[in-house]
Amino acid sequence: LIQRYASERIPPHTLIVRIEERDPVLALEREGQFVLVDPAGVLVATSAERPEGVPLGSGTIIDTASPAFTAVAAVVRDMPTDLRVQLAAAAASSGQDIEFTLTSGTRVMWGDDANTQRKAAVLRAMLASIGTVSVIDVASPESPVFR
Numbered sequence: 210l211i212q213r214y215a216s217e218r219i220p221p222h223t224l225i226v227r228i229e230e231r232d233p234v235l236a237l238e239r240e241g242q243f244v245l246v247d248p249a250g251v252l253v254a255t256s257a258e259r260p261e262g263v264p265l266g267s268g269t270i271i272d273t274a275s276p277a278f279t280a281v282a283a284v285v286r287d288m289p290t291d292l293r294v295q296l297a298a299a300a301a302s303s304g305q306d307i308e309f310t311l312t313s314g315t316r317v318m319w320g321d322d323a324n325t326q327r328k329a330a331v332l333r334a335m336l337a338s339i340g341t342v343s344v345i346d347v348a349s350p351e352s353p354v355f356r
Contacts, residue, residue, distance in 0.1 A: 233246060235263065
């Protein structure tokens with residue numbers, strides 16, 4: 210479960226070890242269980258019940274070797290924590306058509322994995338100003354759309 214580590218020796222008697230653990234970004238349903246995977250597709254944990262705070266993946270992202278998984282995992286990893294905890298589900302058939310469902314039921318059309326921080330800022334602003342709607346499209350963050 211260790212993603213990376215570093216050690217530093219400070220003479221005469223100090224050793225500092227820094228450890229960064231793997232964080233799950235998606236839950237995938239497999240054989241009646243939920244597997245939690247990190248952005249590299251590495252299995253972090255398994256659970257008999259659907260875990261909270263980790264979006265459930267569907268579509269072609271269930272294949273951790275697919276471009277769709279890579280794109281969705283990168284977006285979830287880079288998304289600010291306040292938005293990430295609102296994600297209930299993630300889906301994509303390619304790396305160009307990422308879609309999320311929020312815990313409120315709102316569908317978010319994300320598009321590709323480019324400009325994640327900009328799209329997140331636009332999504333945050335839209336959620337704060339318009340409240341709950343059925344669909345928010347931030348694929349083009351310069352001209353977002355909602356219904």
